[in-house]
Every structure is written in C-alpha cells, then in structure tokens.
Amino acid sequence: MIRNSSDSNELKEFLSTKTVFKHLSKEELDLIPLENGSEIFRRGEMIYEEGHRINGFYCVVKGIIKIFKTGFDGKDQIIRFAKPGDIMGFRSTITGELACTSTKIIEDSVICYIPGDLVKSFVKSNGEFAMDLLELACNELGEANDYITDIAQKTVRERLAEVLIHLKWSFNLDNENFLQISLTREELANIVGTATESVIRLLSEFKQDRLIELHGRKIKILDETKLIKISNMHY
Amino acid sequence: MIRNSSDSNELKEFLSTKTVFKHLSKEELDLIPLENGSEIFRRGEMIYEEGHRINGFYCVVKGIIKIFKTGFDGKDQIIRFAKPGDIMGFRSTITGELACTSTKIIEDSVICYIPGDLVKSFVKSNGEFAMDLLELACNELGEANDYITDIAQKTVRERLAEVLIHLKWSFNLDNENFLQISLTREELANIVGTATESVIRLLSEFKQDRLIELHGRKIKILDETKLIKISNMHY
DNA sequence: CGGGAGATTGACTGATCTCAACCCGGGTGG
DNA sequence: CCACCCGGGTTGAGATCAGTCAATCTCCCG
Numbered sequence: 001m002i003r004n005s006s007d008s009n010e011l012k013e014f015l016s017t018k019t020v021f022k023h024l025s026k027e028e029l030d031l032i033p034l035e036n037g038s039e040i041f042r043r044g045e046m047i048y049e050e051g052h053r054i055n056g057f058y059c060v061v062k063g064i065i066k067i068f069k070t071g072f073d074g075k076d077q078i079i080r081f082a083k084p085g086d087i088m089g090f091r092s093t094i095t096g097e098l099a100c101t102s103t104k105i106i107e108d109s110v111i112c113y114i115p116g117d118l119v120k121s122f123v124k125s126n127g128e129f130a131m132d133l134l135e136l137a138c139n140e141l142g143e144a145n146d147y148i149t150d151i152a153q154k155t156v157r158e159r160l161a162e163v164l165i166h167l168k169w170s171f172n173l174d175n176e177n178f179l180q181i182s183l184t185r186e187e188l189a190n191i192v193g194t195a196t197e198s199v200i201r202l203l204s205e206f207k208q209d210r211l212i213e214l215h216g217r218k219i220k221i222l223d224e225t226k227l228i229k230i231s232n233m234h235y
Numbered sequence: 236m237i238r239n240s241s242d243s244n245e246l247k248e249f250l251s252t253k254t255v256f257k258h259l260s261k262e263e264l265d266l267i268p269l270e271n272g273s274e275i276f277r278r279g280e281m282i283y284e285e286g287h288r289i290n291g292f293y294c295v296v297k298g299i300i301k302i303f304k305t306g307f308d309g310k311d312q313i314i315r316f317a318k319p320g321d322i323m324g325f326r327s328t329i330t331g332e333l334a335c336t337s338t339k340i341i342e343d344s345v346i347c348y349i350p351g352d353l354v355k356s357f358v359k360s361n362g363e364f365a366m367d368l369l370e371l372a373c374n375e376l377g378e379a380n381d382y383i384t385d386i387a388q389k390t391v392r393e394r395l396a397e398v399l400i401h402l403k404w405s406f407n408l409d410n411e412n413f414l415q416i417s418l419t420r421e422e423l424a425n426i427v428g429t430a431t432e433s434v435i436r437l438l439s440e441f442k443q444d445r446l447i448e449l450h451g452r453k454i455k456i457l458d459e460t461k462l463i464k465i466s467n468m469h470y
Numbered sequence: 471c472g473g474g475a476g477a478t479t480g481a482c483t484g485a486t487c488t489c490a491a492c493c494c495g496g497g498t499g500g
Numbered sequence: 501c502c503a504c505c506c507g508g509g510t511t512g513a514g515a516t517c518a519g520t521c522a523a524t525c526t527c528c529c530g
Contacts, residue, residue, distance in 0.1 A: 069381075069383075069384045071384055071387075072467045077383060077387050077388060090373070091373045091377055094369050094373045095370055095374055095377065097377065100380055100381070101380065120366065123362060124363065127359025127360060127365065130358055130366075130369070131355065131358050133369060134358060134365065134368060134369055134372060137373055137376060138372055139330055141326050141375055142326055142330065142335050144376060144383065145304060145335055145336065145379065146304075146335070147379075147383050148312060148382050148383055148386060149304045149306055149312040151383060151387050151428070152306075152386050152428030153306040153308070153312060155518090156517080157517090185476075185477065185478090186477095193383075193386070193387030193388065194518075195519050195520075196477085197478080197519075198517090204478085217476095232308075234307065391485080391486070392485090419508070420508075420509065420510095429486075429487085430486070430487055431508095432486090432487075432509095432510080432511085433486060436486095436510090436511085439510085451509095452508095
C-alpha cells in the first residue's frame with residue numbers, strides 16, 4: 001500500500017462525476033479530506049478484512065477488487081467485484097457493524113477513503129445524496145437476491161455459464177476480445193460456489209464446444225447466445 | 236383481500252413505534268393516507284408478484300408473509316419472511332424497477348400501504364428517516380450476503396439446522412414451545428434450497444436424534460446447542 | 471536447475487435429486 | 501354413508517452431479 005500524491009482536485013472531479021457522490025454540492029465535496037490523496041494497492045493486498053471495524057467508504061478510483069466472505073472451513077465466497085466508481089464498505093459503515101466481507105485486490109488499484117461520519121452527515125443533510133445511496137444499496141440487494149436463487153437452484157454448469165456472461169458484461173475486453181479481468185480457476189470457483197476442479201472441467205468442456213477460448217487465465221467468449229441459453233438466464 | 240376499517244390513528248401509532256417510520260414528524264405522519272385503513276389477507280393470497288410494478292411500501296401490521304423468487308423451472312426460493320413492523324417492496328419502490336420477488340401470505344395478515352412518492356419525499360426531507368431506511372437496506376444486504384455464502388458452501392443438513400435455529404429466533408413459540416410459524420415441507424425446502432424429500436428425510440433424522448419434535452407442521456426445537464453445532468454457525 | 475503456485479486429469483465417493491409408489495386425513499358429491 | 505379425490509407427507513431405489521484425493525504437469529522465478 002503506497003500513498004499516492006494524486007491531485008485532490010482530480011479526485012474531487014472523479015467523485016463528483018463517477019460515483020454515488022455526484023449529487024454533493026461543491027461545499028460538501030470540499031469537506032472531504034482528500035489532501036492525503038489516494039492509496040495504491042497491488043494485486044493480492046487486502047484493503048480490509050471480515051471482522052474489522054470500518055469507519056468509512058472506500059471508493060475505487062482505479063482497478064478491480066474482489067469482495068468476499070470466508071466460510072467456516074476457510075473457503076472463500078466472492079460476493080461481488082468492485083471497479084472504478086464503486087464503493088466498498090458502505091454496508092458496515094452505515095450499520096456500524098464489523099465488516100462482513102474482506103476485500104482483496106485483483107488488479108492494481110487506486111482507492112480513496114471517505115470518513116463515515118461525513119457520509120452520515122451528508123445523508124442527513126442532502127436528500128439527493130441519501131436517495132442515491134439508498135438506490136445503490138437497493139440495487140445491490142436485488143443482485144444479492146438473484147444470486148441466492150441462482151446458487152440454490154442452478155447446476156454448477158449453469159452458474160459458470162452465467163458468471164462468464166456477467167464478467168463479459170461487467171468488465172472491458174482487450175483488443176483481442178479477451179476478458180480484461182484475470183482470475184485464477186480457484187477464484188472462478190469461489191464466484192460460482194463450487195470446487196476448483198469442477199470449474200476446470202467445465203471450462204475445458206465449454207472450450208471443446210467452441211463456446212469460449214482459453215489462453216491461461218485469459219478467457220474469450222465465443223458464443224454468448226449459447227452460453228446464455230446454458231445459463232437459463234431471464235435476461 | 237378484505238378492506239379493514241381499523242382506526243387510522245391506531246395505524247399511525249403502529250407506524251411511529253414499530254417500523255422504519257419511527258422518525259417521521261407528526262406532520263409527516265399526517266401526510267400518509269391511512270383513511271382506507273389496512274387490508275386483511277388470508278393464507279395463500281398474494282400481495283404482489285414478481286414482475287409487477289410496485290409503487291409503494293407494504294407495511295406488515297400483523298401476520299407472516301413469505302417473500303420469494305420463482306426460478307426458471309418454477310421452483311420457488313424463499314428469500315426472507317416479513318412480520319409485523321417489516322416493510323415489503325421497498326427495494327423496487329426505491330429503484331423504480333419491477334418487483335423482483337413475490338409475496339404470499341403464510342399466516343393471515345394485515346397490511347397497510349404507503350405510496351412510494353411520499354416515501355421518497357420523506358427520504359429527501361427527513362435525514363433521520365433516510366438514515367433509518369438506509370440502515371434497513373444495509374441490514375438486509377448483510378443477511379443476503381450470509382445467505383449466499385451459506386447456500387454456496389454448506390451441506391443441506393447444515394443449512395436445514397441453521398434455518399430451524401433462525402426460525403426459532405425470529406418467530407414466537409406457542410405455549411408448548413412449538414414454533415408458531417407453520418410451513419409445509421415444501422416451503423422449508425424452498426428456504427433451504429433443496430428438494431422436499433431431502434427436508435423430510437433430514438427432519439426425521441433430527442427427530443431420531445432428539446434434536447427436534449414434530450407434530451405435523453409444528454416443530455419444537457429440543458436441542459438448540461447441538462443444532463447450532465450441526466449448522467456450523469458463527470454466532 | 472530446483473521450488474512453488476496454479477492448472478489439469480483420473481478415479482472414486484457420496485450427498486442429494488428424481489421418480490415412483492404409497493399413505494393419510496379432510497372434504498365432497500353421489 | 502361411503503367411495504373418491506386431492507394435497508401434503510413419507511419412503512425406497514436408482515441415477516448422477518459434483519466434491520475429494522492424489523498424481524502429474526506447466527510455467528515462472530529466483
């Protein structure tokens with residue numbers, strides 16, 4: 001974790017255009033202590049861990065972070081990914097509970113921190129902001145509900161297909177149309193909720209069927225339509 | 236569904252003491268149109284269905300409702316239960332999306348409706364209320380995250396044990412210490428995320444082991460400690 | 471070149487699902 | 501009054517998806 005001397009005006013610009021803080025007034029934005037700039041994290045580093053006390057929002061300026069819970073047997077379950085513009089830790093900040101998830105860097109990231117007290121004061125004084133934040137929470141809740149139903153009802157094969165599609169929709173492709181996000185097979189398994197070996201077998205099956213192309217960790221979706229069919233998605 | 240002529244002052248009293256509306260001012264409370272009173276629903280009736288447009292909060296005054304999603308193969312997944320003081324439909328009301336869940340009465344209920352526009356105006360004008368609502372959403376989000384991890388990682392046996400414990404903690408017991416809530420085996424399966432037959436087999440196994448007692452749909456927890464151990468819960 | 475992490479493959483196991491039969495109690499219509 | 505039906509609830513047998521374990525391989529790095 002490295003202190004980054006990025007211009008605080010740049011950060012302000014970012015917050016006010018790309019994040020849930022977009023409806024803060026100029027004066028409110030000025031209250032956020034950004035003098036320290038943001039922090040740079042490298043792949044594998046943790047920002048905070050399950051059980052820790054969190055007192056503010058961690059806003060992703062750049063990079064990709066996995067947000068996950070560790071089950072009683074030490075196995076991780078990835079809940080979601082955070083990418084530029086996303087907020088981490090808002091649940092615990094709002095409820096005042098300990099963090100219920102850990103956050104680990106997938107792709108080198110720049111994070112800036114916004115104290116919780118400040119956020120709460122904004123919620124109380126700025127109705128637009130409160131509404132945006134509420135919407136954010138509700139959107140996440142909707143996704144969580146879908147996730148529950150999927151994991152409870154679908155086969156591993158269906159879920160893996162769905163995860164691949166979601167990854168394609170959520171993350172950029174490189175110039176050869178490979179998914180930019182680079183995940184280990186174990187991480188994929190921790191999204192799908194299955195064993196690493198199962199992911200490996202299914203991936204090579206999909207590859208056989210010309211649905212995807214694999215180059216190490218890089219994945220290219222070749223036949224989105226068929227994958228969607230396999231996944232039994234509604235959309 | 237029957238129109239109930241309950242006193243609107245009684246409802247106001249209820250809203251301002253038992254629900255997320257507790258921080259509304261007297262004036263704000265008066266804005267809520269409660270003249271029509273509340274509505275009575277009977278077991279089996281639906282309040283709203285997945286895919287419908289919802290334009291407000293459904294507040295449970297009395298009764299128990301299951302909130303569930305229907306999977307692509309027609310199988311239901313129960314997401315949570317709503318009981319007196321709880322709000323249904325707030326996610327869709329806030330995000331403006333179609334309902335992502337259906338709601339079906341488990342135990343005869345009294346429901347009162349609060350228009351969404353009004354709620355949104357409260358969010359914008361009353362910071363305390365906004366904060367309470369946000370907390371509500373965040374609490375649910377935390378539970379959803381736990382749920383995801385459980386379903387993804389635990390065995391059916393562990394999950395069923397956990398569900399029984401949660402039911403005991405969430406619902407009252409009758410004078411013989413049986414769980415008040417009455418669920419079919421299929422409904423239990425739809426919480427756990429398994430087949431009806433699996434629930435039946437595991438229940439009778441738990442009964443053999445003197446962990447629970449069964450009288451038709453009524454369930455009594457005999458050995459909470461051991462069930463918690465079986466469930467591998469953290470708490 | 472040796473070591474280690476991650477990826478792959480194969481064999482085996484077993485938890486859980488599916489299917490089908492059967493039971494049970496309540497309600498109903500002849 | 502009784503046969504029948506219907507919605508749960510139970511039980512058993514068999515099929516299978518997916519997890520575990522163990523061996524091997526492939527890179528990449530120091």
